[in-house]
Amino acid sequence: MRVELINTGSELLIGTVVNTHAAWLARELLALGLRISRQVTVPDGSAIREALAEAIARAEVVLVTGGLGPTSDDVTRNLAAELLGRPLVHDPEVEAAIRERFARRKLSMPASVLRQAQVPAGARVLPNGNGTAPGLHLAPGPRCPAHLFLLPGPPRELHPMFREQVIPTLRALSPQAIPECRILRIAGMGESQVEEAVGEALVAIEGLELGYCARPGEVDVRLVGPAPIVARAEAEVRTRLGIRIFGEGAETMEDAVVTLLTRTGKTLAVAESCTGGFLSHRITNVAGASAVFLVGYVTYANPAKQSALGIPPELLATHGAVSEAVARAMAEGALARAGSDYALATTGIAGPGGGLPGKPVGTLHLALASAGLPTLHRSLLLSADRETFKFMATQSALDLLRMRLSGNA
Numbered sequence: 001m002r003v004e005l006i007n008t009g010s011e012l013l014i015g016t017v018v019n020t021h022a023a024w025l026a027r028e029l030l031a032l033g034l035r036i037s038r039q040v041t042v043p044d045g046s047a048i049r050e051a052l053a054e055a056i057a058r059a060e061v062v063l064v065t066g067g068l069g070p071t072s073d074d075v076t077r078n079l080a081a082e083l084l085g086r087p088l089v090h091d092p093e094v095e096a097a098i099r100e101r102f103a104r105r106k107l108s109m110p111a112s113v114l115r116q117a118q119v120p121a122g123a124r125v126l127p128n129g130n131g132t133a134p135g136l137h138l139a140p141g142p143r144c145p146a147h148l149f150l151l152p153g154p155p156r157e158l159h160p161m162f163r164e165q166v167i168p169t170l171r172a173l174s175p176q177a178i179p180e181c182r183i184l185r186i187a188g189m190g191e192s193q194v195e196e197a198v199g200e201a202l203v204a205i206e207g208l209e210l211g212y213c214a215r216p217g218e219v220d221v222r223l224v225g226p227a228p229i230v231a232r233a234e235a236e237v238r239t240r241l242g243i244r245i246f247g248e249g250a251e252t253m254e255d256a257v258v259t260l261l262t263r264t265g266k267t268l269a270v271a272e273s274c275t276g277g278f279l280s281h282r283i284t285n286v287a288g289a290s291a292v293f294l295v296g297y298v299t300y301a302n303p304a305k306q307s308a309l310g311i312p313p314e315l316l317a318t319h320g321a322v323s324e325a326v327a328r329a330m331a332e333g334a335l336a337r338a339g340s341d342y343a344l345a346t347t348g349i350a351g352p353g354g355g356l357p358g359k360p361v362g363t364l365h366l367a368l369a370s371a372g373l374p375t376l377h378r379s380l381l382l383s384a385d386r387e388t389f390k391f392m393a394t395q396s397a398l399d400l401l402r403m404r405l406s407g408n409a
Contacts, residue, residue, distance in 0.1 A: 028167065093125070135161050181222070182233075217396065243408050258286040275397075279296070342405075365377065376409060
């Protein structure tokens with residue numbers, strides 16, 4: 001079944017908003033055995049009508065995001081109705097839901113909001129529990145051979161609506177056997193190293209679709225096919241890569257670490273310099289982190305390292321802030337002050353300036369202090385822009401902790 005995606009919104013094309021819809025929807029569809037065959041992003045206005053006309057002539061399912069709101073640039077609903085020859089009709093249930101939402105939040109309601117209660121004749125309304133703009137499903141008809149879904153643009157509205165209301169319809173439309181899709185996430189290896197380790201064994205498995213995806217600090221191995229074939233391929237990958245696999249599917253490194261800390265009943269503190277709080281941010285993004293994460297010290301300047309972590313001034317003077325000695329002292333200082341089971345420390349030179357003789361831009365020192373165990377140190381030289389440096393630094397720090405929690409460091 002051919003599926004096409006149209007993302008609407010001028011903000012997506014001028015760079016003020018990042019379009020995340022294509023990737024998210026592609027993952028959701030793949031779980032149904034469906035793939036996006038074509039995706040376009042168009043600005044607000046007449047380009048939406050043109051994209052709709054092209055897509056419904058080619059595809060069995062067309063998904064459209066954005067342009068369903070109450071403002072003058074929200075024209076998707078109107079253009080779709082016009083293209084399909086369906087007049088807009090007032091839906092009293094949609095109006096009631098909008099009024100109730102404003103009343104519940106004790107907000108005055110602009111009259112323009114009720115534009116969202118106008119729906120193309122014959123459309124199935126997809127209620128929006130997280131906003132005022134309902135989604136719409138237009139089944140195939142004389143002027144539209146495709147199933148057309150008009151969906152809101154904000155992810156917090158789109159995601160639950162798609163999962164709760166669109167997926168059941170798509171599953172009914174696509175009753176064929178759904179292939180298994182397994183994604184194994186690898187840390188501490190480059191893409192070519194991963195392929196060298198597993199590629200020969202995997203390409204020999206008939207009926208397996210194999211793919212790799214490299215991102216900063218991690219590589220995905222994607223296995224698609226009938227369930228028995230995917231299970232065999234997964235076993236091959238796990239045999240060859242073992243502990244280097246930190247997660248599956250959308251699981252992140254921080255997910256894996258918080259899970260391990262929770263399972264073992266251990267606690268964590270962090271001391272950050274070059275990562276500026278990003279390590280704490282990633283950990284606390286995981287639901288349940290409050291049970292294991294005690295404190296984060298962001299000690300960017302040397303005086304903060306001294307006052308918050310007890311780093312001796314002479315240690316900083318002798319070795320410099322970016323050094324093995326200071327990284328170890330930061331981790332041990334955080335461990336002692338927080339009373340945690342583990343403490344991670346980061347110090348480095350993110351760039352683009354600040355490089356020193358013997359300490360070029362990209363230099364990174366990590367340390368992991370553990371109650372009753374020797375402090376671990378890892379040094380890396382990362383070639384990356386400032387933002388990517390911070391991600392890779394925290395990825396490496398979390399992986400160091402993961403390895404120790406797993407009994408491999």
